[in-house]
Amino acid sequence: MTTVVTMMASGRRAETRLRLFGAAVELIAEQGYTATTVDAIAERAGVAKGTVFYNFGTKEALFSGLLEHGVGLLSTALSGAAAGETALDALDAVVMAQLRFFEEYGAFARVLLAEMWRTAWQDAVARLRRDVLGVYADVLRRAVAEGAVRGDLDVETAATAVFGMVLTVAIERRALHPDRPIERVHATLVDLLHGRVTG
Amino acid sequence: MTTVVTMMASGRRAETRLRLFGAAVELIAEQGYTATTVDAIAERAGVAKGTVFYNFGTKEALFSGLLEHGVGLLSTALSGAAAGETALDALDAVVMAQLRFFEEYGAFARVLLAEMWRTAWQDAVARLRRDVLGVYADVLRRAVAEGAVRGDLDVETAATAVFGMVLTVAIERRALHPDRPIERVHATLVDLLHGRVTG
DNA sequence: TTTTTTGTACTGACCAGTCAGTTTTAAAAG
DNA sequence: CTTTTAAAACTGACTGGTCAGTACAAAAAA
Numbered sequence: 104m105t106t107v108v109t110m111m112a113s114g115r116r117a118e119t120r121l122r123l124f125g126a127a128v129e130l131i132a133e134q135g136y137t138a139t140t141v142d143a144i145a146e147r148a149g150v151a152k153g154t155v156f157y158n159f160g161t162k163e164a165l166f167s168g169l170l171e172h173g174v175g176l177l178s179t180a181l182s183g184a185a186a187g188e189t190a191l192d193a194l195d196a197v198v199m200a201q202l203r204f205f206e207e208y209g210a211f212a213r214v215l216l217a218e219m220w221r222t223a224w225q226d227a228v229a230r231l232r233r234d235v236l237g238v239y240a241d242v243l244r245r246a247v248a249e250g251a252v253r254g255d256l257d258v259e260t261a262a263t264a265v266f267g268m269v270l271t272v273a274i275e276r277r278a279l280h281p282d283r284p285i286e287r288v289h290a291t292l293v294d295l296l297h298g299r300v301t302g
Numbered sequence: 303m304t305t306v307v308t309m310m311a312s313g314r315r316a317e318t319r320l321r322l323f324g325a326a327v328e329l330i331a332e333q334g335y336t337a338t339t340v341d342a343i344a345e346r347a348g349v350a351k352g353t354v355f356y357n358f359g360t361k362e363a364l365f366s367g368l369l370e371h372g373v374g375l376l377s378t379a380l381s382g383a384a385a386g387e388t389a390l391d392a393l394d395a396v397v398m399a400q401l402r403f404f405e406e407y408g409a410f411a412r413v414l415l416a417e418m419w420r421t422a423w424q425d426a427v428a429r430l431r432r433d434v435l436g437v438y439a440d441v442l443r444r445a446v447a448e449g450a451v452r453g454d455l456d457v458e459t460a461a462t463a464v465f466g467m468v469l470t471v472a473i474e475r476r477a478l479h480p481d482r483p484i485e486r487v488h489a490t491l492v493d494l495l496h497g498r499v500t501g
Numbered sequence: 502t503t504t505t506t507t508g509t510a511c512t513g514a515c516c517a518g519t520c521a522g523t524t525t526t527a528a529a530a531g
Numbered sequence: 532c533t534t535t536t537a538a539a540a541c542t543g544a545c546t547g548g549t550c551a552g553t554a555c556a557a558a559a560a561a
Contacts, residue, residue: 298497
């Protein structure tokens with residue numbers, strides 16, 4: 104049972120909410136948002152259907168909350184890793200943090216990738232761009248300032264590219280090569296980024 | 303109206319099928335598979351609902367056919383670009399071909415990204431891995447043979463990484479920076495891959 | 502003549518959301 | 532410590548609507 108949830112303000116209600124997030128993220132990862140019924144979420148969470156609506160009001164609000172929560176965790180994980188001697192060390196560390204995060208919360212990775220583009224969740228997506236892609240952009244800008252990277256690098260595009268690359272690889276690895284050590288995947292990606300592959 | 307469809311064996315029936323693919327890919331890109339109704343697809347295609355079932359039998363079969371069709375076009379586009387003096391030239395060309403393909407068929411890119419992970423479409427996904435990721439893997443292997451790339455490169459992971467990177471960037475560009483020239487995006491990605499960014 | 506499409510009407514399953522009633526919790530009163 | 536009280540949390544049967552798929556007769560195309 105891998106869930107996006109770990110800890111949060113305690114209390115009966117908060118606990119129920121987290122159980123619902125956990126059930127929802129797994130089911131939505133497998134079936135997609137629309138195909139996942141509130142009944143199924145409630146059943147997996149071990150609560151009555153009415154409880155879902157008592158806590159969130161609508162199915163959409165439940166999903167919105169789930170996205171917010173997950174993006175928050177991801178953002179925390181990445182920015183926590185962004186420290187480092189040089190900007191390039193920091194970049195490696197952020198890539199590793201993203202790989203580890205999706206290793207633990209693989210269901211959330213798939214939900215993100217699948218549902219990120221729907222207009223219904225603009226708020227969570229905006230936050231993803233600001234707080235998650237922003238970490239990559241900051242690190243890259245720092246690298247520019249340190250002179251480790253060409254000054255005319257298109258930082259926005261590069262940040263998206265790295266994030267998408269890691270996300271795709273993390274999902275593919277979980278689906279097809281779960282035994283492959285995450286360190287090996289990290290090494291491949293880091294080599295790609297540092298030009299130790301070609302030339 | 304951007305559709306995945308371009309040309310195919312002519313005939314009334316084939317034409318109807320392609321119109322349905324075109325309508326379906328747009329709607330599914332916006333709303334997702336489950337949320338898209340057969341009624342809506344038929345209406346946008348300008349066809350009676352019964353015609354959908356006459357041609358495909360089920361909604362799932364329509365979508366399966368759409369995926370097959372799109373993956374076939376993508377595979378053709380990429381392998382057609384994989385020629386080139388050196389393997390690294392070929393890699394650049396394949397990246398460009400993928401960017402161009404998703405520029406033209408942006409709706410299909412989003413459908414791929416969103417629905418690729420559901421177990422229901424294993425066949426199309428297997429073909430994607432074989433025929434599309436395979437093009438990247440081949441080019442990278444060729445680069446290894448030419449000595450342009452380290453011999454111990456994890457070709458599979460690298461191929462997935464590059465494909466995912468380009469896919470993510472292509473979608474993000476269409477959504478957020480439609481005016482940004484595709485050549486500039488290509489230059490950023492190619493620089494990343496050739497180590498002209500760091501060091 | 503055969504194949505394909507149309508339009509309308511129908512069905513049966515499924516599902517988000519509601520609501521009246523029940524249980525739990527915690528605190529105040531005795 | 533026990534009882535009372537009221538709010539908060541939870542329950543599950545029910546409802547109204549939606550949708551994939553069917554049926555079919557008539558029309559259009561090949």
